[in-house]
Amino acid sequence: MTKKTGRDPIVIRKATPDDVPGITAVLSEAFYHDPVCRWIFPEDEKRTQRSSAFFGLVARGICLPQGLTFVSEDLNAVALWEPPLGEWPVEPDIPESAWEEITGPDSYVRLSAFGDAMDEHRPDQRHIYLSFIGVLSSARGQGLGSALLDSGLIRRDRQGVPTNLMSSNEVNLGFYESRGYRVIAEADLPDGGPRMWDMWRDVDGG
Helix, strand or coil: CEECCCCCCEEEEECCHHHHHHHHHHHHHHCCCCHHHHHHCCCHHHHHHHHHHHHHHHHHHHHHHHCCEEEECCCCEEEEEECCCCCCCCCCCCCHHHHHHHHCHHHHHHHHHHHHHHHHHCCCCCCEEEEEEEECHHHCCCCHHHHHHHHHHHHHHHHCCCEEEEECCHHHHHHHHCCCCEEEEEEECCCCCCEEEEEEECHHHC
16 A cells, blocks of 8 residues: 655555564664553663564564554554454464563563553454554654554455554554544553553544
């Protein structure tokens, strides 16, 4: 899919396994200062390494096999979507020990709490879930994030399926609201953890 802007057209394509290193690099940088990422991985000197391992496992072991991971052609922006629950083409088979190994025991406890909060607030209505979307800092301001999200929402609208996401940063709420999302719940992570915003978008942003 190609989205025209005032600059050169932005080309969005489906990701392949060869893109995993690039996807990992984008997300680990894009989420380095994210409140939830900082809470899960509080040590600055270890955050890039551990979050890279985490995002790599998410991309390779969960999202990419579902066929709903998309990137900009230059691999400066990525979006990882999940199919409706119960409709996954490939069920992930990642042992819990793998998550603890890549995050470390303390971060694994916080990661588990994060996962529990996500599961608790996930709506029952059939939907497609936006797991992560990110843009390299050097490529921001070029419309890549907007193009990537918009292209995904066009696909979802054509399918007639609403979408859901959990925003981990309050500053991003306006961006999502401009695309038709609305906040349906808020959740505070335990032990003084940051707040997250559960957001829902009906078909066609209605």
